[in-house]
Amino acid sequence: MNGKxxxxxxxxEKEKKYNRQHDFNAFEFTYKAEITTIHKLTxxxxxxxxxxxxxxxxxxxxxxxxxxxxxxxxxxxxxPFSISSSPLRHGDIELCIRKAGNLTNFLSRVERGTRxxxxxxxxxxxxxxxxxxxxxxxxxxxxxxxxLRSAIAYVQANRSRFNxxxxxxxxxxxxxxxxxxxxxxxxxxxxxxxxxxxxxDTAWKGPAGLITKILExxxxxxxxxxxxxxYAIVCGPPVMFKFVCTMLSxxxxxxxxxxxxxxxxxxxxMGKCCRCNVGSTYTCLKGPVFDYWTVMNLKEAI
Amino acid sequence: xxxxxIKKEELKHLFDVLAAENRVVGPVEAGRDSNGRPIYxxxxxxxxxxxxxxxxTTKISAKRYFLPYxxxxxxxxxxxxxxxxxxxxNIESPYIFFGLHACxxxxxxxxxxxxxxxxxxxxxYAAKRKNMFIIGLDCIPQPYCFCRSMGADTALHGFDMxxxxxxxxxxxxxxxxxxxxxxxxxxxxxxxxxxxMRYIKIIAEKKRKFTVRVDTTDLANILxxxxxxxxxxxxxxxxxxxxxxxxxxxTCYCYGxxxxxxxxxxxxxxxxxxYSCNLIxxxxxxxxxxxxxxxxxxxxYRYYHKHRGFVEAYEESLCVGCGRCxxxxxxxxxxxxxxxxVRGEES
Ligand SMILES: Cc1cc2nc3c(=O)[nH]c(=O)nc-3n(C[C@H](O)[C@H](O)[C@H](O)COP(=O)(O)OP(=O)(O)OC[C@H]3O[C@@H](n4cnc5c(N)ncnc54)[C@H](O)[C@@H]3O)c2cc1C
Ligand code: SF4
Ligand code: SF4
Ligand code: FES
Numbered sequence: 001m002n003g004k005x006x007x008x009x010x011x012x013e014k015e016k017k018y019n020r021q022h023d024f025n026a027f028e029f030t031y032k033a034e035i036t037t038i039h040k041l042t043x044x045x046x047x048x049x050x051x052x053x054x055x056x057x058x059x060x061x062x063x064x065x066x067x068x069x070x071x072x073x074x075x076x077x078x079x080p081f082s083i084s085s086s087p088l089r090h091g092d093i094e095l096c097i098r099k100a101g102n103l104t105n106f107l108s109r110v111e112r113g114t115r116x117x118x119x120x121x122x123x124x125x126x127x128x129x130x131x132x133x134x135x136x137x138x139x140x141x142x143x144x145x146x147x148l149r150s151a152i153a154y155v156q157a158n159r160s161r162f163n164x165x166x167x168x169x170x171x172x173x174x175x176x177x178x179x180x181x182x183x184x185x186x187x188x189x190x191x192x193x194x195x196x197x198x199x200x201d202t203a204w205k206g207p208a209g210l211i212t213k214i215l216e217x218x219x220x221x222x223x224x225x226x227x228x229x230x231y232a233i234v235c236g237p238p239v240m241f242k243f244v245c246t247m248l249s250x251x252x253x254x255x256x257x258x259x260x261x262x263x264x265x266x267x268x269x270m271g272k273c274c275r276c277n278v279g280s281t282y283t284c285l286k287g288p289v290f291d292y293w294t295v296m297n298l299k300e301a302i
Numbered sequence: 303x304x305x306x307x308i309k310k311e312e313l314k315h316l317f318d319v320l321a322a323e324n325r326v327v328g329p330v331e332a333g334r335d336s337n338g339r340p341i342y343x344x345x346x347x348x349x350x351x352x353x354x355x356x357x358x359t360t361k362i363s364a365k366r367y368f369l370p371y372x373x374x375x376x377x378x379x380x381x382x383x384x385x386x387x388x389x390x391x392n393i394e395s396p397y398i399f400f401g402l403h404a405c406x407x408x409x410x411x412x413x414x415x416x417x418x419x420x421x422x423x424x425x426x427y428a429a430k431r432k433n434m435f436i437i438g439l440d441c442i443p444q445p446y447c448f449c450r451s452m453g454a455d456t457a458l459h460g461f462d463m464x465x466x467x468x469x470x471x472x473x474x475x476x477x478x479x480x481x482x483x484x485x486x487x488x489x490x491x492x493x494x495x496x497x498x499m500r501y502i503k504i505i506a507e508k509k510r511k512f513t514v515r516v517d518t519t520d521l522a523n524i525l526x527x528x529x530x531x532x533x534x535x536x537x538x539x540x541x542x543x544x545x546x547x548x549x550x551x552x553t554c555y556c557y558g559x560x561x562x563x564x565x566x567x568x569x570x571x572x573x574x575x576x577y578s579c580n581l582i583x584x585x586x587x588x589x590x591x592x593x594x595x596x597x598x599x600x601x602x603y604r605y606y607h608k609h610r611g612f613v614e615a616y617e618e619s620l621c622v623g624c625g626r627c628x629x630x631x632x633x634x635x636x637x638x639x640x641x642x643x644v645r646g647e648e649s
Contacts, residue, residue: 003319003484005396008432010425024425028376028389074378074385075563075570079588100588114383265587267559270422274556275577275584277603278593280611285421299529299606300593 027270030072030117031057031091038112041178044098045143046108047084050116051092058091061118064125065150066233066261066289070269071095072117073110077103080266082288083121084146086153093118096146096178122269124289126259128154131231132161139168139244141211141236145178147261148235156189163229165191166218170211170240173199194218211236212243219251227251232258234292245292255293262288262295304476306490307497308465313472317350319487320398324435327367328400329357347400355401355467358444359624363552364406367397368430369413371549371576375426375559378570385570391429401439401465405449405622407457409552410436414460415616417555426574435480438464440504443511446625448638450509451516454622466501473501516623516638517645522613524645525606533643538598540633545578547604547627547635553620554578579604605640 010024020026031052039047050071052058063069063083072078085094099105128151136155140148148167155165167186171177174197186193194217200208207214232248234241241260248258264276264283276283279299290298308316320326330352332343342357344364370392379386410431417427438461449455457464462481465472473493476482493501548554558577563570577584580600585593594600612620621637628636 002323003487004323005398005433005435005480007395010391010429010432021421022423024423024428027422027425030387072561072572074380074387074572075561075567077561078559078572098588104588111383115385117387263587264593265585267557271420272417272422272424272555273558273577274579274607275558277585277607277611280606280614299526300599300603 028119030119031061033116033118035110035112035114035116036092038110041096042176044176045096045178047179048095048097048107049085049092050095050118052118053115055091061091061093061121063087063093063121065128065154066125066147066259067121067123068147068269068288069093069095069118069120070122070266071103072119073103073106073114074117076106078117078119078267079103080122080269080284082147082150082261084149086157087150088153088157096143096149098143120269123284124287126151126233126289128158132158133163133229135163135226135230136165137168137230137232137248138166139211139215139232139234139236141170141240142172142176143178144235144237144240144261145169146235148233149179149182151233152186152191155191156186159189164226167191167193168196168211168214168218169193170196170198170214170236173197174201174204210243211240212247215244215247219247227253230257234258234260238262241292249292255296256291258292259289260292260295262290264288304482305493305498306474306476306485307468307493308472308474308485308488308490310470310472312488312490313465314350315488316484317353317400320400320435320484321348321350324396324398326398326400327364328353329360330354331357332361344399353400355439357401358442359403359447359626359629361626361630362550363409363624363626364399364402365409365552365576367399368410368427368434369555369576373426373574374571375574376572378572380563380568380570391426393429393433396433396435397430398435398437400437402436402461403439403441403624404457404464405447405454405624406552407436407438407460408449408454408622409624411457411460412553412612412616412618412620412622413555416612420615435478435484436461436463437481440464440466440508443508443513444625445513446629446636447512447623448514448516448625449623450512451514451518452619452621452623454624455509455512456505466504468497468500468504471497473497473504514625514638516641517647518609518619518641521619521641521645522610525610528644529602531644533640534598534602537601537635537640537643538596540635541580541597541601542633543580543582543597543600544632545581546630546632548578548580549576550626550630552624552626553608553622556584579607601635605637605644609641 033050033052037049068080068082081095084096196207266276267273269284271282271285328347331340333341342360417424462478464475608620
């Protein structure tokens with residue numbers, strides 16, 4: 001008899017079919033992608049267009065608005081970013097990234113052509129198909145417009161399937177407005193766009209104040225049937241979506257028809273590192289997109 | 303299941319057969335505390351005489367063998383704007399665990415649920431877990447053990463064989479084919495009626511030796527209800543936010559990831575480090591906001607994850623009641639005390 005244990009190579013046990021959620025090799029699998037263009041949007045934010053290099057892999061990479069990717073720059077770091085582009089474009093995405101620390105500052109200095117790693121897409125998305133046939137309120141504060149822009153692109157591509165569409169967007173001051181070059185196109189697609197800034201400069205002609213102010217104006221113009229047939233997506237800091245969702249709730253929009261995106265620290269995106277937990281819910285698996293009813297029932301969510 | 307009895311002197315033979323060709327990890331005496339009592343640790347052993355089969359609880363769980371405190375997830379070769387990623391699961395040959403108590407085996411079973419059984423199974427853990435041969439060993443309940451309250455005082459699966467000390471011989475439960483074959487190297491016997499009765503008696507006696515218990519009745523709900531309870535603030539004031547509890551715990555698996563680049567800029571690596579939810583920046587995000595700035599929020603979260611979140615997901619708690627965290631905590635924060643205070647019990 002002998003007493004030697006046989007070494008089991010889990011790589012050999014892998015499934016034939018590529019299954020992202022169950023294959024061991026999927027865990028650390030990184031799509032290699034190239035930054036094809038970099039647009040400077042504001043002092044703090046750049047828009048990166050990132051394309052998966054292998055065309056076959058690129059086709060596989062499909063996502064829903066609201067989902068995120070983990071972007072990796074070898075040796076610098078890896079962090080979660082919401083996909084900010086149209087879900088119709090597979091494997092060729094746009095990320096709107098604010099300088100906030102190591103990785104994001106480094107990214108702001110790289111040149112186009114730089115190769116990055118992408119993992120994902122991860123998390124839940126906005127249920128766009130469920131919203132068809134209804135009015136939609138798309139409400140964004142600050143960088144919240146980044147994930148919302150993917151939903152906007154979906155609406156544009158399927159404009160005939162939605163009733164009225166309103167974008168309400170607020171930032172601190174006019175210099176922080178993101179995607180200004182797209183506003184005319186959105187409006188041309190029969191999307192109402194209202195913008196408000198908290199601290200206007202001398203050139204600013206629009207309204208000034210908090211986003212709730214625009215909402216009040218808008219609500220005055222709408223009747224009961226509007227609210228009955230409306231879905232809302234609210235992206236922004238927790239204080240902002242709390243106020244906004246409370247207002248929407250007062251208009252009798254059910255909390256299950258409002259969607260928000262939560263931001264938490266994330267080190268894996270796959271329900272393993274626990275850094276993203278809210279109470280005991282994994283934001284990376286059950287979120288980042290939650291309906292507001294669920295958020296209200298999560299401990300320590302807001 | 304197959305049962306055998308093994309004479310004590312035969313166990314050494316089994317050890318020698320296994321240690322000849324494999325890496326064996328077992329409980330050893332690592333030193334003495336200020337009262338002269340032994341401090342036990344899991345370590346690699348090559349001499350049977352160094353294994354302390356009568357050990358109480360190791361200070362630190364065996365997790366560095368399946369969840370290393372620090373491990374590289376991937377390495378990179380960087381070449382200008384391009385790079386190449388190489389993944390390594392960090393294990394080349396199996397480990398034999400010689401003498402794990404039931405709580406530590408149950409800890410592995412719990413980790414299996416989240417790290418192997420749910421979506422995105424973790425290959426770094428899987429590779430090590432699938433290359434383990436585990437010999438379980440019965441124990442004597444210590445004053446801090448509450449595994450019985452957590453349903454973790456007996457291991458039903460997750461090991462290859464389990465030994466219960468019956469004086470001159472061991473009663474062995476054999477779970478795996480591998481264990482069955484290894485036992486062909488030594489002399490074993492079928493348990494006689496008297497052996498079986500003695501085993502039943504020993505098990506029953508052990509149950510009576512538990513001194514602490516935790517009332518887990520409806521605990522998940524109670525934690526939800528008492529989320530705002532003042533007792534958390536009191537514990538928060540005591541807690542030093544040192545993270546020791548997570549480091550010694552056999553079921554704490556939370557981590558952080560960091561990337562570093564070599565001085566020559568041609569090589570980089572992605573490293574995983576076990577973390578603790580009691581450390582200040584656990585839930586801090588970009589822009590500086592910290593979702594759990596206060597110590598009580600973080601301490602509460604640890605209990606929440608173990609005794610509520612995990613229960614919701616897997617219908618069992620993520621605590622095996624080994625008592626290590628309470629023993630290691632300088633602030634003397636123990637699971638039984640915290641839970642009983644949340645339940646509003648007099649202490
Ligand atoms: C689902 C999701 C979607 C996001 N989408 C966008 C987006 O579209 N655009 C955008 O600009 N930002 C987005 N973020 C935030 C982005 O992940 C952080 O800005 C980024 O992690 C900062 O990394 P860094 O290396 O530059 O900062 P670091 O130098 O690592 O740290 C700076 C600060 O960020 C915190 N931090 C570190 N790592 C993480 C992490 N993994 N997750 C969150 N915070 C962290 C630290 O606590 C520290 O306070 C999103 C976050 C989440 C969770
Ligand atoms: S509970 Fe004890 S061991 Fe854990 S962080 Fe607080 S002081 Fe440290
Ligand atoms: S929480 Fe404490 S008692 Fe429970 S398994 Fe972890 S170390 Fe043991
Ligand atoms: S990001 Fe790691 S568990 Fe959610």
